[in-house]
Amino acid sequence: MEQDIKVSIIEDDPTIRDGYAYLIDSVPGYNVISSFASYEDAIKKIACNKPDVVLLDIELPGLSGIDALPKLHKIIPDAHIIILTVYDQEEKIFRALGNGASGYLTKNSSPEKIVAAIREVMEGGGPMSEHIAKLVIRSFKRNEQTPLTRRETEILEQVATGKSRKRIAEELFIDLETVKSHIKNIYHKLNVHSKADAIKTARDNRFI
Numbered sequence: 001m002e003q004d005i006k007v008s009i010i011e012d013d014p015t016i017r018d019g020y021a022y023l024i025d026s027v028p029g030y031n032v033i034s035s036f037a038s039y040e041d042a043i044k045k046i047a048c049n050k051p052d053v054v055l056l057d058i059e060l061p062g063l064s065g066i067d068a069l070p071k072l073h074k075i076i077p078d079a080h081i082i083i084l085t086v087y088d089q090e091e092k093i094f095r096a097l098g099n100g101a102s103g104y105l106t107k108n109s110s111p112e113k114i115v116a117a118i119r120e121v122m123e124g125g126g127p128m129s130e131h132i133a134k135l136v137i138r139s140f141k142r143n144e145q146t147p148l149t150r151r152e153t154e155i156l157e158q159v160a161t162g163k164s165r166k167r168i169a170e171e172l173f174i175d176l177e178t179v180k181s182h183i184k185n186i187y188h189k190l191n192v193h194s195k196a197d198a199i200k201t202a203r204d205n206r207f208i
Contacts, residue, residue, distance in 0.1 A: 004031040005122055008051035010068075011084075012037045012060050016107070020055060020084075023111050030118065037061070039068040047075050053118050056101075058085040058092060066092065069099035080121035084114070090135055091161040097136075103127040143206040147189040155182045157208045160199045 007024055009032060011017040021032040034049045036042040040062045046054075054072065058065040065083060072081060082103040083096045093104055102121045105114060106129045117127035128136065146153065158168045165183070169176040187193060190201045202208045 004029055005118060006031055006033045006050070006052045007055065007118060008033060008042070008046055008049055008053075008079075009035040009055045010037075010039060010042050010060065010065070011035070011055070011057040013057075016057075020114070024115060024118070027115050030115065039063045039065070039071070042068075042072075043075060046072070051076065051079050053121060054079050054081045055084045055114075055118075056081050058083060058087050058096070066095050066099055069096065069101060073100050082117055082121060082127065084109075088129070088131055088135070089161075093132055093135060104132050105129050106132065142208070146205070146207040148186060148202075148207055152182050152186050152189075153208060155179060156186055156198060156202055159183070159195060160202075160208060 007030060009017055009020050011020065014037070017035050017037070021035055024030045025032050033051060034042075034045060036046070038061050054076070056065045056068065056072070060068070063071070065085070069081060072079070080102040081100065082105060083101045084105050084107060085092075086107050087093075088106055096104055103117050103126055105117055105127065109117075109129055113127075113129075120127045148156065154172070155168055158171070159165075163171070165179045166176055169179045172179075183198075186198055190198055190207075192198045192201055199208075
């Protein structure tokens, strides 16, 4: 007989954590073998549990789910990790996927969707909530007729995630004055006069 899919849950809300466990355990072929309130709790036992799939929340006490992803991959390299969270901001989505998440679902996903996602990652898929998938697809369908240079696009994307000009300069290893100059050029090219208008115009035209 085919073995049950072994699932571990890392979620700090006990009601949600127990709800997932009950839901998944009630489906034949699925077995929740452990659940934890934080990454720090999980590292004590999860390597011994050897789960096939981990459901991981982003907003955890201690180390966040996004930052825990690469560490979990080192501890349980064969496990598939699905982010299951209330957050659907582009920055968090792409950071999670970049850190090795196998899937990304929002917590309003139906029980059937969550169970199906566990099976899907076991079969090599990358399950996502419909809204998340649209954001990802949109990122690959940017307008090639953009008036912005690659560097200007990069800076505007950073601005759109809420980063300050100083932080952008530090992360891109350029002078603060250079960032200001790029932003001035962005405003001119997009014919706008504010950060909010620049972001809206760029998104509406798929420049970012």
